[in-house]
Amino acid sequence: MKHKTFISDLSFSAISAGFIAVLVGYASAWAIVYQAAIAAGASQEMIDSWIWALGISMGLGCLGLSLYYKRPIIIAWSTPGAALLATTLSGNSIGEAIGIFVFVGVLTLLTGLSGWFDALTKRIPLPIASAMLAGILVQFGLNIFTSLQSDPLMVGIMLVTFLFAKRWLPRYAIVAVLIAGFICAYSFDLINLQQVRWSLAMPVWTWPEFNLSLLVGVGLPLFIVTMTSQNVPGIAILRSTGHNQAPVSPILSWTGGLNVLFAPFGAFTLNLAAITAAICASEEAHPDPDKRYIAGVFAGVFNILAGICGAAVVSLFAAFPVAMISALAGLALLGIIGASLQSTFEHPDYRDAALLTFLVTASGVSFFGIASAFWGITIGLGTLAISRIARA
Structure with missing residues (x-):
């Protein structure tokens, strides 16, 4: 019965959304991961192992969790975390x-096992979470232009294609783009296939060494950056798209477990x-939120393929022009940017706090190595608390 349900839920638009998510993720951020690997002193074989470990672990997370919870749950590496490692591991x-x-x-x-993070995020009002989300995503919308x-x-052809497809083929607008x-x-000879390295990735085990000063000086900041700049917005995505009862604690537990399992092969953080x-x-x-989990399942499939094919897939994705990837990502996110902004300013009682959350997050400011998403939420909740005290 479950098999039949999965088959009936399949759609080309959801499968392509999973592919586009993986394409955008690798093409836009792999260079930072590569820099982190170089800073860590990884050899070329180890770098290929990092690709394998990240692809397989992210793929298993996406595929398994999306199938189990019937929600588009996407597990990824921490791009801000990779940037932190690139500057601290040398x-x-x-x-x-x-x-x-x-x-x-x-x-x-x-x-994840403690459940405290789930309890904390449930205390963040939806307008504040939506404002943070809009602040993160708005830059991608601006990147279109x-x-x-x-x-x-x-990019002009891609934009016109999007506008026409949204009118007559809304489900396949991003596929058309x-x-x-x-x-x-x-056609314009903008794809650089000369840099593609056709080879499969092989896992390389490295025994961990635990240096207390590095665990405190690099490990804790990496954990904090990942939780504040990745997991908080990730939870906001789930809840702002109709999944208000997202099982945060089990997801974090599985994510942490996969991270521990694949870390010796190079999975730096999930x-x-x-x-x-x-x-x-x-x-x-997909127009039906209950069928969007298919996109998460196929994001998992494509991540696993990317991990197995290793450097070939990464270099192939990197061969596409930056302008194409930026425009594709921005157009794919337009709908959710609009929905987040609507939710941000829908309730007058939250408007000032939500506006500050949006502006601080969109500014990209960083204090003490902690990203703007955290400070946006913090200032927004502080503003909300002060306004409630003033009304009391």
Whole structure:
């Protein structure tokens, strides 16, 4: 019976949303992960192992959790975490880096088992969470037009394709944009296939070494950055797209467990995705929210394929022009940006707090190594508390 339900829920739009999410994730952020691997002293074989570990672990997380909970649950690496590692790991051994990865995975597992993070996020009002989400995603919407300035013909064709497809083929608008972008990039000779390295990835085990000063100085900031800039927005995505009872604690537990299991092969940190999850949870994936989990399942399938094929897939994704990927991501996120802004300003009692949350998050400010999403939520909740005291 479950098999028949899955088959009946299949749709090309959801499958393509899963593919686009993986494409955007790898093409836009792998360079930062690569820099982190180099800073950790990884050899080329180890870097290929990082690709394998991240692809397989993210894929298993997406596929298993999306199938089990029937929601588009996307597990990804922490891009801000990778940026942190790229600036802090230099001069340390690869074993010590692996020790940090295991440590962060254990902390994530314990956080999930304790349930405190779930209880905390449930206290964040939806307008505040939506404002933070809109602040994170708005830059991707703006990137459509900065990309239009850098490559007006290709991005212009993609934009016009989107507008026409939204009118006559709304379910396949993003698929049409992807096809149009690929045809343009190929026709204009913008795809650099010379850098594609055709090889499969092989896992390489590295024994972890636990250096207390590094665990405190790098591991704890990595954990905090991942929780505040990735998991909080990831939960906001789930709840703002109709999944208000998202099982946060079990998801974090499984994420932490996968992180610990694959850390010795190079999975530096895993978390709930925000940007790519928004693509899979949007109306473009499927008009029925109950059938969007298919996008999460196929994001898992494509992640696993990316992990197995390793450097070939990563270099292939990197061969696409930056303007095409930026425009594709922005257009795929337009719907959820609009829905988040509507929810942000819908309730007058939350409007000031939500506006500040949106502005602080969108500004990209960072204090003490903690990303703007955390400060947006903090200032928004503080503003809300002061307004309630003033009315009391």
